[in-house]
Amino acid sequence: MASATSFPRQQPLLQLLQQTDGELSAQELHQRLRATRHSTGLATVYRVLKQLQQAGLVRCRKLPSGEAVYAPVDRDEHHLTCVQCGLIQALPLCPISSGSLGLGAVLLQGFRPLFHTFEIHGLCSRCQQHEIAGDE
Amino acid sequence: MASATSFPRQQPLLQLLQQTDGELSAQELHQRLRATRHSTGLATVYRVLKQLQQAGLVRCRKLPSGEAVYAPVDRDEHHLTCVQCGLIQALPLCPISSGSLGLGAVLLQGFRPLFHTFEIHGLCSRCQQHEIAGDE
DNA sequence: GCTAGAACGACAACCATTCTCACTCTTGGG
DNA sequence: CCCAAGAGTGAGAATGGTTGTCGTTCTAGC
Ligand SMILES: [Mn+2]
Ligand SMILES: [Mn+2]
Ligand SMILES: [Zn+2]
Ligand SMILES: [Zn+2]
Numbered sequence: 099m100a101s102a103t104s105f106p107r108q109q110p111l112l113q114l115l116q117q118t119d120g121e122l123s124a125q126e127l128h129q130r131l132r133a134t135r136h137s138t139g140l141a142t143v144y145r146v147l148k149q150l151q152q153a154g155l156v157r158c159r160k161l162p163s164g165e166a167v168y169a170p171v172d173r174d175e176h177h178l179t180c181v182q183c184g185l186i187q188a189l190p191l192c193p194i195s196s197g198s199l200g201l202g203a204v205l206l207q208g209f210r211p212l213f214h215t216f217e218i219h220g221l222c223s224r225c226q227q228h229e230i231a232g233d234e
Numbered sequence: 235m236a237s238a239t240s241f242p243r244q245q246p247l248l249q250l251l252q253q254t255d256g257e258l259s260a261q262e263l264h265q266r267l268r269a270t271r272h273s274t275g276l277a278t279v280y281r282v283l284k285q286l287q288q289a290g291l292v293r294c295r296k297l298p299s300g301e302a303v304y305a306p307v308d309r310d311e312h313h314l315t316c317v318q319c320g321l322i323q324a325l326p327l328c329p330i331s332s333g334s335l336g337l338g339a340v341l342l343q344g345f346r347p348l349f350h351t352f353e354i355h356g357l358c359s360r361c362q363q364h365e366i367a368g369d370e
Numbered sequence: 371g372c373t374a375g376a377a378c379g380a381c382a383a384c385c386a387t388t389c390t391c392a393c394t395c396t397t398g399g400g
Numbered sequence: 401c402c403c404a405a406g407a408g409t410g411a412g413a414a415t416g417g418t419t420g421t422c423g424t425t426c427t428a429g430c
Binding site for chain 1: 262265278284287290293294296300313314316317318323325326329330342344345346347348349350351352353354355356357358362
């Protein structure tokens with residue numbers, strides 16, 4: 099198998115993601131790798147993240163700020179994000195696993211799914227209160 | 235109601251989104267508005283998009299390229315995106331409406347949902363074939 | 371060893387978005 | 401009406417995450 103030897107940066111990066119609770123951005127990964135003996139250029143961090151994504155090992159989502167955060171693909175986590183203050187809270191539910199929704203192959207038309215994102219955007223309870231105070 | 239008079243840019247922008255099939259980026263909206271009598275600065279396009287989003291009238295998602303695209307909130311559309319070539323195809327299914335998943339208020343903890351994103355990332359059939367050809 | 375090609379890193383370039391700030395428009399009190 | 405205060409706006413600068421460039425380093429295969 100060529101993958102292990104051809105891309106020596108993949109392993110340390112993947113391990114770091116697995117060891118870490120929560121999601122990491124490319125820049126954070128770059129920083130943390132610098133602190134270890136597996137220091138890696140930022141460009142390569144991005145290259146490896148794309149490889150791991152295409153290999154189905156890592157998933158990725160974009161924060162409203164624009165930065166992308168990464169996690170092992172088996173972490174099936176979703177979020178509520180406030181469109182006003184940016185607060186993010188975990189959503190203890192996955193629409194894929196909970197629904198009887200098996201994503202029949204019919205719908206996928208030959209597409210091979212690797213990961214999914216499911217994010218709800220709205221107003222957190224605190225911003226709803228401010229909204230009432232300031233009119234509505 | 236103050237909203238109609240206070241924010242005269244909201245109406246034309248919202249109408250443009252409603253008239254248009256598919257999603258539009260802020261830059262595309264800016265361009266198209268320039269062509270009408272409702273020309274609007276780019277900064278204001280972004281400002282109004284945020285207002286419409288917080289009002290629950292417009293939804294937004296980030297493309298893998300990093301740019302955000304907007305559509306009326308009632309368009310309940312999701313996508314399959316190829317992590318290799320970037321191909322996007324429509325996904326004729328919504329995990330919220332189809333599952334018996336009503337998003338019980340228990341799970342939301344006071345959060346008021348305005349819209350959601352649900353996107354599947356994977357390999358399109360064409361990229362799967364190339365992958366077979368180039369080893370695996 | 372030697373060479374071709376892949377992988378890599380430092381840095382520049384890119385570009386969507388946000389910030390700044392001077393200007394304009396609205397509005398309500400005098 | 402007139403004027404001042406405050407909100408809204410637009411042009412352009414600044415920001416910052418990501419991608420591209422390109423010379424160097426590493427790795428396989430001979
Ligand atoms: Mn899930
Ligand atoms: Mn939906
Ligand atoms: Zn909030
Ligand atoms: Zn593809």
